[in-house]
Amino acid sequence: xxLIITEKDNAARRIAEILSEGSAxxxxxxxxxxYRWGTKRVxxxxxxxxxxxxxxxxxxWRDVEPVELIDAEVTKEATQENIxxxxxxxxxxxxxxxxxxxxxxxxxxxxxxxxELIREVTDVPVSRVRFxxxxxxxxxxxxxxxxxxxxxxxxxGEARQIIDLVWGAALTRFLSLSARQLGDDFISVGRVQSxxxxxxxxxxxxxxxFDPEDYWEIFADITKDDSAFEAQYFYDDDGSExxxxxxxxxxxxxxxxxxxxxxxxxTGVRRRTRTDSPPTPFNTTAFISAASSLGYSAQRAMxxxxxxxxxxxxxxxxxxxTVYPEDLEEDELLDAFVSSPDFGEDAESLLEQDDIVATExxxxxxxxxxxxxxxxxxxxxxxxxxxxxVYELVVRRFFATVAEAATWExxxxxxxxxxxxxxxxxxxLVEPGYHAVYPxxxxxENHVPDVEEGEELAMSDVRLEDKQTQPxxxxxxxxxxxxxxxxxxxxxxxxxxxxxxxxxxxxIESDPPRPTTLAMAVVEAAEEFADRVVSxxxxxxxxxxxxxxxxxxxxxxxxxxxxxxxLQKVFDELADSREDIGEHLQESLKAxxxxxxxxVCGEVMLVRRSRQGSYxxxxxxxxxxxxxxxxxxxxxxxxxxxxxxxxxxxxxxMLAGRDTFVHGCPRCEAEKADExxxxxxxxxxxxxxPDGGELAIKHLxxxxxxxxxxxxxxxxxxxxxPRNGDIEVTDEFCEDHDLPELVIxxxxxxxxxxxxxxxxxxxxxxxxxxxxxxxxxxxxGATAEKLEAAGxxxxxxxxxxxxxxxxxxxxxxxxxxxxxxxxxLEA
DNA sequence: GCAAGGTC
Numbered sequence: 125x126x127l128i129i130t131e132k133d134n135a136a137r138r139i140a141e142i143l144s145e146g147s148a149x150x151x152x153x154x155x156x157x158x159y160r161w162g163t164k165r166v167x168x169x170x171x172x173x174x175x176x177x178x179x180x181x182x183x184x185w186r187d188v189e190p191v192e193l194i195d196a197e198v199t200k201e202a203t204q205e206n207i208x209x210x211x212x213x214x215x216x217x218x219x220x221x222x223x224x225x226x227x228x229x230x231x232x233x234x235x236x237x238x239x240e241l242i243r244e245v246t247d248v249p250v251s252r253v254r255f256x257x258x259x260x261x262x263x264x265x266x267x268x269x270x271x272x273x274x275x276x277x278x279x280x281g282e283a284r285q286i287i288d289l290v291w292g293a294a295l296t297r298f299l300s301l302s303a304r305q306l307g308d309d310f311i312s313v314g315r316v317q318s319x320x321x322x323x324x325x326x327x328x329x330x331x332x333x334f335d336p337e338d339y340w341e342i343f344a345d346i347t348k349d350d351s352a353f354e355a356q357y358f359y360d361d362d363g364s365e366x367x368x369x370x371x372x373x374x375x376x377x378x379x380x381x382x383x384x385x386x387x388x389x390x391t392g393v394r395r396r397t398r399t400d401s402p403p404t405p406f407n408t409t410a411f412i413s414a415a416s417s418l419g420y421s422a423q424r425a426m427x428x429x430x431x432x433x434x435x436x437x438x439x440x441x442x443x444x445x446t447v448y449p450e451d452l453e454e455d456e457l458l459d460a461f462v463s464s465p466d467f468g469e470d471a472e473s474l475l476e477q478d479d480i481v482a483t484e485x486x487x488x489x490x491x492x493x494x495x496x497x498x499x500x501x502x503x504x505x506x507x508x509x510x511x512x513x514v515y516e517l518v519v520r521r522f523f524a525t526v527a528e529a530a531t532w533e534x535x536x537x538x539x540x541x542x543x544x545x546x547x548x549x550x551x552x553l554v555e556p557g558y559h560a561v562y563p564x565x566x567x568x569e570n571h572v573p574d575v576e577e578g579e580e581l582a583m584s585d586v587r588l589e590d591k592q593t594q595p596x597x598x599x600x601x602x603x604x605x606x607x608x609x610x611x612x613x614x615x616x617x618x619x620x621x622x623x624x625x626x627x628x629x630x631x632i633e634s635d636p637p638r639p640t641t642l643a644m645a646v647v648e649a650a651e652e653f654a655d656r657v658v659s660x661x662x663x664x665x666x667x668x669x670x671x672x673x674x675x676x677x678x679x680x681x682x683x684x685x686x687x688x689x690x691l692q693k694v695f696d697e698l699a700d701s702r703e704d705i706g707e708h709l710q711e712s713l714k715a716x717x718x719x720x721x722x723x724v725c726g727e728v729m730l731v732r733r734s735r736q737g738s739y740x741x742x743x744x745x746x747x748x749x750x751x752x753x754x755x756x757x758x759x760x761x762x763x764x765x766x767x768x769x770x771x772x773x774x775x776x777x778m779l780a781g782r783d784t785f786v787h788g789c790p791r792c793e794a795e796k797a798d799e800x801x802x803x804x805x806x807x808x809x810x811x812x813x814p815d816g817g818e819l820a821i822k823h824l825x826x827x828x829x830x831x832x833x834x835x836x837x838x839x840x841x842x843x844x845x846p847r848n849g850d851i852e853v854t855d856e857f858c859e860d861h862d863l864p865e866l867v868i869x870x871x872x873x874x875x876x877x878x879x880x881x882x883x884x885x886x887x888x889x890x891x892x893x894x895x896x897x898x899x900x901x902x903x904x905g906a907t908a909e910k911l912e913a914a915g916x917x918x919x920x921x922x923x924x925x926x927x928x929x930x931x932x933x934x935x936x937x938x939x940x941x942x943x944x945x946x947x948x949l950e951a
Numbered sequence: 952g953c954a955a956g957g958t959c
Contacts, residue, residue, distance in 0.1 A: 132958060171957025178953090185952070193953085204958090230957060285955075292954030300953080307952085314954045430959070442957095618956060 127218040128166040129211065129238045131225040133157050134434065136168030138258045139224060143267065153213065154206040165214055169225070173204040173211075174237050176285045178293070185306060190297040191695045194688050198286050200237075208241055215242040222270060223252045227490040229670070230615075232274050233281030239273055256490040257439075257449045279680045280670035286680075287666060287687045288315055294691060295654060298698065299646065302706035303713065311646060311709060312629055315662050316614045316622050318650060321631055322658045323607060325639045325647040327599060334595035339368040340375035344546060344586040346388055346539065348573045355539060355546035355583075357382065365547075368591075379588040381542040388546060390579045392538035400530040402558035403565065404446050404485035405494030406521050408616040409609045411441065414517060414564060416602035420510070421635065422620035428514045429495070437502050438518050442617045443492035446485020452493065454480045454526045460499035461519070470523055470561045483525045491616075496522045523561040530557030535572050541583055548572050598636040611660040612667060630716070633762050633779075645712035649705045654694045714744075719763060719790070720773035725749040729773070731761050741776075741790050753790040754826035756847075758783060768792060785847060793827035805853055806863040808833040809882070810841040817841070819863065819881075821851060831881045843881045844888070858883060890917060 128143075130136040133156075140148035140159035148161040159166040178196045182188050202208040215221060221242055223235035239250050251270035255262040292314040300310040342357035357378055358367045369375040406414070408426075415425035429441035448454070458480070461471035474480070485494070497519045504512060535550040550572025553559065559567040575581065599607065605619045614622050626632045631643040639647075650658040672678040698705075717731040719741060727745035734740060739761050741753040755761055759780030766775040768789030776787045787793065800823040808817035810833065817835040824830070828847060833839040845851065849868040856865040858880030866884075868876040878884050890912070914933045916922050 134959095169957090170959075173957090175956090176954090183952080190953095226957090234957065281956085288954045288956085290954090294953085296953040310952070312953070316955065434959080615956070617958085622955085 125163050125165060125214075125218050127214050127221040128164065129221065129223050129225065129235070130166065130168045131231055131234055132170060133168035135224070135226075135258060136166045139263055140164075140166040142258070142260050142263045153210045156207050156210040158210065158214065165218070167207075167210060167214060169207055169211070169234060169238060170204055172230075172234055172237065173202060173207045174200045174241070175203040176200055176289050178289075185297050185301060188297075190294045190301065191692075193294040193297070194290060194691050194695065196290075198289060211238060211241055212245045215248070216245050218246070218248055220248050221250045222267070223250060223273060224255075224266075226492070227254045227256050229277055229281050229674075231491075232277040233285075236273055236275065236278035254490070256445075257451075257493040259449070259451050261451050262449070274674075276676050277674045280673040283670060283673055283680045283683045284666060286684050290684075290688065291315060291657060291662075291691055294695070295650075295657060298695075298702075299649065299705070299709065302702045303709035304706065305709075305713070309630065309713075311642075312625075313646065313650060313654070313657050315657065315666070316608075316618070317625055317629075318647070318658045319611070319613055319660045319663070320604070320608055320622055321626055321639070321643055322647050322651075323604065324599060324626075324632060324637055325644055327596060328639050328644070331595040331598070336592040336594070337370070338372070339370050339591055339593065340372065340379075341367055341369070341589050341591060342375065342379055342382060342586065343589065344382060344388075344541075345584050346546070346548070347582045347584070348575055348579075351571070351573045353537075353548050353550070353572045355388070355537070355548040357544060357546055359545065375588060378544055379586065381544050382546075382583075382586045385542045386583055387580050388539035388541035388583045390537060390575050390577050390581065391540045391545075392536070393575060393577055394536045396534045396536075397554070398532045398534055400532055400557065400559075402483050402524045402527050402529060403521065403562070404483045405448055405496065405525050406518065407444050407446050407485070407487060407494055408442055409605055409619070410446070410485075411495050411518070411521075412605055412620065413602040414521065415514060416600065417564065418513060418517065420514070422601045422605055423624055424510075425514065426620050428511055429518075431511060432502075432515055432518070435502065436498060436500050437515060438497050439495055440492045441495055443489070443494060444487055444616050445489045445492060445494050447488040447494065448482050448484075448496070448525075449493050452482075452496070454482055457497070457499055457522070458526070460501065461497075464501055466504065466516070467519055467523075470520075474523060474527060474561065477526075477528060480526050517564065520562045520564070524558040527558035527561055528555070530559050530567070531555035535574075537572055537575055539581065539583075598638065600636045604637070612663050613660055641712040641715040642709070645709050649708065653698050653701060653705070656690065656694070717763060718774070719776070720767070720771060722749060722751050723771070723791070724751040729753070731755070731763065731776070753794050754824075755790060756785075756787055756826050756828055759785075761787075787827050790827075794825040797823040797825040797827075802834065803853065804834065805831065805881075806861075808835070808839060808841055809861065811835060811839040815839070819843075821845065821853070843885045845881070846876075846878070849876070 128139065130139060136157065136159055140161070143164065144161035148159045150157050150159050156167060176198050178193060179199055182193060182196050223238055225231040225235040225238070235252060242250060250273070252273045253266040253270050255266040296310065296312045299313060300306060303311055305311050344355055345352050346355050356367055358365050369378065411429065412422045412425050416422065420428070426441060429438065432438045433441050455475060458471045458475050461467040464471070495518060502515065507515060531554045533552045533554050537548045539546045550570050552569050552571070553567055556567070559565070601623055604623060608614050608619050626637070630640055631646070632639055647658055656662045669678065669683040673680060673683060714730065719729045719731065722729050722743040722745065725743060725745045725748070727743050727749060729741050730744050732740055732742040738757060739755045741755060743749040743751045755776065756778050759778035762777045762779055764775045764777050767773065768775065768791070771789055771791040773789045773791055775789055778785055778787050802820035802822050804818050804820045806819050808819050811817035815835060817833045817839045819831050820834050822830055822832050829845040830842050831845060832842040846868055850870065852867040852870040854865050854867055857863065858865060861880050861882040863880045863882060865880055866878045868878055914930065916925050916930060
């Protein structure tokens with residue numbers, strides 16, 4: 125038997141398909157897919173199936189000095205037991221094995237990990253094949269001429285693993301211990317996350333230090349025949365054109381001059397045509413950036429891309445490549461779209477071009493092809509709105525890369541009036557080119573009419589505008605990812621996760637991300653004592669070292685030993701400052717959680733966490749002062765800059781994904797509840813018989829409202845109500861439940877007829893079930909709705925469902941897929 | 952429980 129090992133299941137399936145010419149069948153072993161035909165078996169890993177770690181005796185953070193981790197042994201342990209088991213079971217029966225993991229450095233390391241697992245059980249020959257896209261030609265060529273594993277390249281990857289673990293773990297533990305933050309809220313640092321955080325912190329420092337400057341600009345309307353255009357005053361500033369006037373008197377003088385006349389003479393006209401080249405193929409970063417201008421976060425864009433990839437509609441979303449592979453036939457791919465109602469016309473018009481030549485980016489790599497649609501088209505109804513929008517983006521980007529350039533006509537007009545100069549720049553799209561199929565990049569025109577030199581034109585409405593220079597803008601997520609890429613921080617697969625990690629660690633909040641006080645303190649501490657870990661130099665150096673290892677110019681030990689020595693020096697410096705650093709971090713943590721003065725004792729009120737894990741506001745004077753205020757039960761609290769005028773308390777926002785909301789001032793919310801009375805609306809369905817319980821609209825001190833039983837806590841029956849808006853109890857009654865229908869914000873433009881609270885809750889639960897299913901990996905919006913319609917309307921229902929029955933009832937869902945979801949649920 | 956890198 126001959127065993128083939130790929131990096132992921134998807135690649136295993138497609139390679140089996142190609143090599144077996146479609147005759148391969150799939151079977152499951154230990155929950156892992158194995159594809160077989162003849163004497164061949166193909167199994168897909170799940171990336172790294174082993175991971176580096178320290179031996180267990182280093183597990184207790186309090187028992188081990190962080191500095192000890194520098195020279196601690198680093199071991200490798202299986203992290204995906206069933207895949208490792210399956211791989212070794214198959215290897216025992218194999219006469220030979222072929223490693224077919226991705227064609228990049230991590231792929232080589234993952235391949236070497238598989239090799240070592242195989243070697244634990246057998247000494248059959250192991251070879252390596254490399255291909256950069258899973259196409260018939262590439263795969264066949266690669267398997268016809270197998271190569272060897274590149275152990276040096278794999279060792280380069282191992283050096284990275286060891287250095288990242290040792291630096292990350294030792295410094296993370298040091299900071300966490302010094303600030304006494306050992307629970308979930310430890311203080312982390314790392315080679316990628318910390319320089320990324322420093323980018324954000326440095327920008328925030330610039331913004332804070334920014335001193336705005338006043339300047340003035342002057343505009344006027346100029347009319348030719350019936351068409352008016354805007355012209356802007358400019359002057360000569362040492363040989364270059366300047367529009368901003370920095371001196372108020374000078375601005376007033378120019379303004380007065382221009383206002384004194386009502387005509388301007390054209391003194392210059394210049395026409396130019398400019399070619400606007402179509403965009404290059406999508407790599408991961410460019411894709412995230414384009415999706416972000418459609419309003420998707422980096423994380424969301426990648427998760428939708430993952431779905432579209434798994435469903436077979438687009439290529440692998442994690443790639444650095446911006447050059448299509450040679451065997452991509454652009455016209456054939458366009459052909460696949462001709463019959464589509466959404467893309468047919470555009471595909472046809474592109475096919476009419478004389479020559480179909482795709483653009484190329486600067487980055488040509490071996491990892492994967494650039495992101496493009498496969499020829500398989502999804503029915504629109506099968507995708508959720510978001511999925512469709514992202515799919516359309518990917519299709520149109522491919523269209524754009526094979527479309528013609530656009531042509532713009534630029535018209536520059538210069539006028540003189542009262543000895544002052546004005547200018548206007550017009551642009552007109554003469555040939556739309558790729559813009560016709562790619563509406564995402566701006567193609568806005570600015571009309572300036574045809575004028576001739578010497579012409580006198582009417583001028584009106586001269587305006588003097590006073591402005592101020594603006595601080596630099598914060599990084600948005602996609603700009604941050606672009607900057608990370610340019611500095612070599614992270615990889616195509618991890619950059620968006622690194623940003624997500626900064627949110628989870630309480631280092632940044634909001635979007636565009638802003639650093640917390642804690643983040644400022646962590647970066648400051650690192651700059652002072654471990655500058656390497658917040659600098660992109662560490663990555664640059666590591667890249668060089670890895671190249672040396674890969675080229676055989678250095679060994680793994682050379683590089684890791686040197687790195688350990690450097691870290692040892694960092695710790696020598698840190699030793700004396702442990703307490704100072706800890707204090708500074710603790711103060712910053714407190715600043716991020718401080719709301720305002722305690723009305724009882726004058727100390728400060730802080731966001732705290734109870735032993736049960738729920739959040740509340742408590743006095744820093746505890747246990748002397750036991751004043752508390754409740755917070756809503758959903759989400760993680762975030763202290764906002766806004767302050768309540770009555771109580772000098774910062775407002776609180778509750779972060780809960782799509783259910784995020786602003787809670788406001790916790791004292792105001794509590795007082796509102798204290799002042800409001802319960803409003804009885806009908807009988808309690810649980811206990812009216814025989815106990816006489818009734819349902820009432822209640823306001824809780826945590827700011828939420830609900831319909832609950834008057835016998836609470838003896839009866840815990842309750843229904844949710846929206847957090848905001850006036851509630852009107854109408855005279856209409858629900859026949860099923862003997863309750864009045866409710867209307868939210870009856871006097872607003874858009875009142876919400878919530879109806880009977882019981883009926884409303886039942887509908888809500890149904891909708892929620894769909895969302896719950898969607899949150900499970902690999903279930904798209906459309907699939908979730910189909911499952912819900914088939915009676916799989918909650919995670920519990922999915923867990924207990926019979927996979928074969930579900931597969932039979934829901935089109936497009938296979939039994940094995942259902943079993944995968946169930947396995948995931950169990951985990 | 953620490954990192955970053957794969958993968959879902």
